[in-house]
Structure formats: C-alpha cells, structure tokens
Amino acid sequence: MADGTALRVAVVGAGAFGRNHLRVYRQLQEAGEPVELVAVVDRDEAVVAAASAQYGIPGFSSVDELICANIGLDAASVCVPTVHHRAAAEPLLAAGVDVLIEKPLAANLADADAILALAREHGRIVQAGHLERFNPAVTAVRGLLHRPMFFESHRLSIFTPRSLDVDVVLDLMIHDLDIVLSLVDSPVREVRAVGLPVLSRKVDIANVRVEFENGCVANFTASRVSTERVRKLRFFQPHQYLSLDFARQDLLMIDVTAAAGMTAEQLAALEQMAKQHPTEGLSLRKVPVVEGEPLRLEIASFLHAVRTRTRPVVSGEDGRAALALALEINEAIAVHTARTGL
Structure with missing residues (x-):
C-alpha cells in the first residue's frame, strides 16, 4: 500500500475498547490519512446496529460473516474479550488480514503461539495492543x-x-x-x-x-x-x-x-x-x-507497519513476552496463596 491507496479496516468488538478504535479510525480518515473504516463486528445486535448507524458502515455479527462479505479488507482491530482473541484473529489472518489485537495478546500461551504461527504462515502482521x-x-x-x-x-x-x-x-x-x-x-x-x-x-x-x-x-x-x-x-x-x-x-x-x-x-x-x-x-x-493520544499514535503506527510491511513497534512476539511474564506472575501468586492458606 506504499502507493497511498487507502487501507480498508474493520473493528471486531464494539464494546468500550472497540468504540474508541472506531472513533480513531474515523478521525484519521477525516484528517486525510489513507485509511477507510469499512465495517464493524459484534455479536450483540443492539451494539453492532448502533455502531453501524453512527459510522455509516455495514455491521456483521461474526468474523466469518465479515469475511464472507468479501469487502476487500486489509486490516482489523480485534477488541473482543481476551478469551475470544484467538477465535477472532485466526480467520482474519487466514483471509490475509493484518491485525491489531488488544492486550493481552491471548488468554494463554498456546493461543498466542497459534496466532503467531498463523501470521507467519500467511505473511501477516500482528501488533499487540499495549497502548502505554x-x-x-x-x-x-x-x-x-x-x-x-x-x-x-x-x-x-x-x-x-x-x-x-x-x-x-x-x-x-x-x-x-x-x-x-x-x-x-x-x-x-x-x-x-x-x-x-x-x-x-x-x-x-x-x-x-x-x-x-x-x-x-x-x-x-x-x-x-x-x-x-x-x-x-x-x-x-x-x-x-x-x-x-x-x-x-x-x-x-x-x-x-x-x-x-x-x-x-x-x-x-x-x-x-x-x-x-x-x-x-x-x-x-x-x-x-x-x-x-496514545491510542491514535498506536493505531497510526499499526497502519504504518501494514503499509510498509515492517515489524510493528509492539510486535506479536512482544505481546507474547508480556503475556508469558504475566502468567508466570499468576503462577507465583497461586503458589504464595497455597503456602499461606489465603
């Protein structure tokens, strides 16, 4: 996309985080950046209908439905609950879509590794949403x-x-x-x-x-x-x-x-x-x-990585490393809890 063609993006999950992603993509679009917000996905009918009406874009109830619509998607933000990150990201990656996945990257290391393996297989970019x-x-x-x-x-x-x-x-x-x-x-x-x-x-x-x-x-x-x-x-x-x-x-x-x-x-x-x-x-x-605004800077950085096919500032591997340490900490908490009888 180095020719300046607008990247066509979607937001998967229109809850608290997803609404902010929708807002920033549209703000970047209105500011003249080469990006176009083209779809929103959420399994809650009322939520997806509200977002669809607000931004004048089609709404879908699932990622599979989005992909089947064949709207020429380039990239997507995955803003669903953590336990659903893998289920949302895998079909997008398999369809050739680059993804920005809200933190933490996944619910466990097996899911994180599956996401990263699929990204490598399809030559896709994964950015972890570590906003700070x-x-x-x-x-x-x-x-x-x-x-x-x-x-x-x-x-x-x-x-x-x-x-x-x-x-x-x-x-x-x-x-x-x-x-x-x-x-x-x-x-x-x-x-x-x-x-x-x-x-x-x-x-x-x-x-x-x-x-x-x-x-x-x-x-x-x-x-x-x-x-x-x-x-x-x-x-x-x-x-x-x-x-x-x-x-x-x-x-x-x-x-x-x-x-x-x-x-x-x-x-x-x-x-x-x-x-x-x-x-x-x-x-x-x-x-x-x-x-x-950190979110605007984060999304702009993600779009730059997609356009230039370069490693994101916060790569999927970085997201996995943070997740691995977080899970090690949770194991240490569990050991301390068992030892003290809390």
Missing part, C-alpha cells in the same frame, strides 16, 4: 536510558465491572510489564508475587518483584479496587532518577547519586523536595514531551 508503549512520556524516556537498575511501578484504578474476564495482572499490570521488559532488555531471573481477590472472583490487587539476569529489579503494584487513579513509573539508573506519569504525560529527571537504594516513599519525597528546593544539590529537569 505509545504514551509520549514513554517515548521521551527511551532517549534517556543508559542502565536502568531499579523500577517502581504503580497502576491503581477504581473498581468497574469492565474486563473482569481476566485478573488485575492481565488487565492492568501487563501494561507496565511490557514497558519494563522493553526498557530492560534482559531475561527474567526470578519472580515473587502476592495477590488477592477483593471484589471479584479473580485477583484484584497484586504486588510483584521481578529480578532480571542483568541485576535490575522491578517492583510492580496493580489494583483495580483503589480509591484513586494512579499510573506512574519511577526508575533509577546510575546518577539519575526518572519519574514518569502516564496520565499527565509528564517526565521528570533528577540528576543525583543519592537516590540509589531508596524506597518508593523516599524516592517520592526526593522528587517533591527537588520540586520545592531545586538548588539544594539536586538538579531537577522536566523533560520535553510532545503530547498526543
């Missing part, structure tokens, strides 16, 4: 990396009935697992984890410690039963401490050697002190960040 990789603050931090050795991640959310088909590790924490895996670029050596169900039948709050082969350590906390919304990642590397706020798209950098070995609370206090007293031996700098 396209957060402008994450993009800005990549140019500042030199040897990250300690991460502290907090992702807290108020409880909603959304995404209860998966636990908090696969729902929320997986964003940060994917980001840290991409920043550390080292195999995982050890995982320790604890988690508890609170308002659902699956784990709603979890705390995890991951140690990498290169010595880096990352602590992750995720909760979907919090009284506040927090999406922050802090990390230390030699002579520098960086604080990233996903929601605000802010990135602060403090040049200081004293930050090594500090707890999360001490790092937060250091950050606050540097803001209030920037001349007292601490160099605080707000790193320039070009703001943008």
Whole structure:
C-alpha cells in the first residue's frame, strides 16, 4: 500500500475498547490519512446496529460473516474479550488480514503461539495492543536510558465491572510489564508475587518483584479496587532518577547519586523536595514531551507497519513476552496463596 491507496479496516468488538478504535479510525480518515473504516463486528445486535448507524458502515455479527462479505479488507482491530482473541484473529489472518489485537495478546500461551504461527504462515502482521508503549512520556524516556537498575511501578484504578474476564495482572499490570521488559532488555531471573481477590472472583490487587539476569529489579503494584487513579513509573539508573506519569504525560529527571537504594516513599519525597528546593544539590529537569493520544499514535503506527510491511513497534512476539511474564506472575501468586492458606 506504499502507493497511498487507502487501507480498508474493520473493528471486531464494539464494546468500550472497540468504540474508541472506531472513533480513531474515523478521525484519521477525516484528517486525510489513507485509511477507510469499512465495517464493524459484534455479536450483540443492539451494539453492532448502533455502531453501524453512527459510522455509516455495514455491521456483521461474526468474523466469518465479515469475511464472507468479501469487502476487500486489509486490516482489523480485534477488541473482543481476551478469551475470544484467538477465535477472532485466526480467520482474519487466514483471509490475509493484518491485525491489531488488544492486550493481552491471548488468554494463554498456546493461543498466542497459534496466532503467531498463523501470521507467519500467511505473511501477516500482528501488533499487540499495549497502548502505554505509545504514551509520549514513554517515548521521551527511551532517549534517556543508559542502565536502568531499579523500577517502581504503580497502576491503581477504581473498581468497574469492565474486563473482569481476566485478573488485575492481565488487565492492568501487563501494561507496565511490557514497558519494563522493553526498557530492560534482559531475561527474567526470578519472580515473587502476592495477590488477592477483593471484589471479584479473580485477583484484584497484586504486588510483584521481578529480578532480571542483568541485576535490575522491578517492583510492580496493580489494583483495580483503589480509591484513586494512579499510573506512574519511577526508575533509577546510575546518577539519575526518572519519574514518569502516564496520565499527565509528564517526565521528570533528577540528576543525583543519592537516590540509589531508596524506597518508593523516599524516592517520592526526593522528587517533591527537588520540586520545592531545586538548588539544594539536586538538579531537577522536566523533560520535553510532545503530547498526543496514545491510542491514535498506536493505531497510526499499526497502519504504518501494514503499509510498509515492517515489524510493528509492539510486535506479536512482544505481546507474547508480556503475556508469558504475566502468567508466570499468576503462577507465583497461586503458589504464595497455597503456602499461606489465603
């Protein structure tokens, strides 16, 4: 599609995530990008009818029905519940359609491997929908990396009935697992984890410690039963401490050697002190960040990969790696739960 011909795209699943994909594809189309939103799929008759009417596109009740319509589809977003990712993606890939699959890539590694194998067989592109990789603050931090050795991640959310088909590790924490895996670029050596169900039948709050082969350590906390919304990642590397706020798209950098070995609370206090007293031996700098909607950046990146037939920024293999670590964490939580009799 390097000739500028518009890519014909569909959205499979018109729930909360799917509605946003529909919106962004249409916005890109109206902005003059070479893309055309041509179909929506959802098994709920009322949902697909509403989306079809809103965007003036045909609606289908299944992927098979979509494919049988033979509308010349190039690419699709798969936004159905995680347990249905494989069932939705496989017929699309077999029909020669490139796919952007919302995170997590699949419900288990067998499904993920089947998706990736089919993509290789048919020469198709699979991008994993790890939205936060396209957060402008994450993009800005990549140019500042030199040897990250300690991460502290907090992702807290108020409880909603959304995404209860998966636990908090696969729902929320997986964003940060994917980001840290991409920043550390080292195999995982050890995982320790604890988690508890609170308002659902699956784990709603979890705390995890991951140690990498290169010595880096990352602590992750995720909760979907919090009284506040927090999406922050802090990390230390030699002579520098960086604080990233996903929601605000802010990135602060403090040049200081004293930050090594500090707890999360001490790092937060250091950050606050540097803001209030920037001349007292601490160099605080707000790193320039070009703001943008992560989903729009993600979809634009996917369309670029489809057009140029290049590896996506967040490949299917990246999605599998994040899923594998998330499932290892869930196994560690299960072991801890059995050992403590919780």
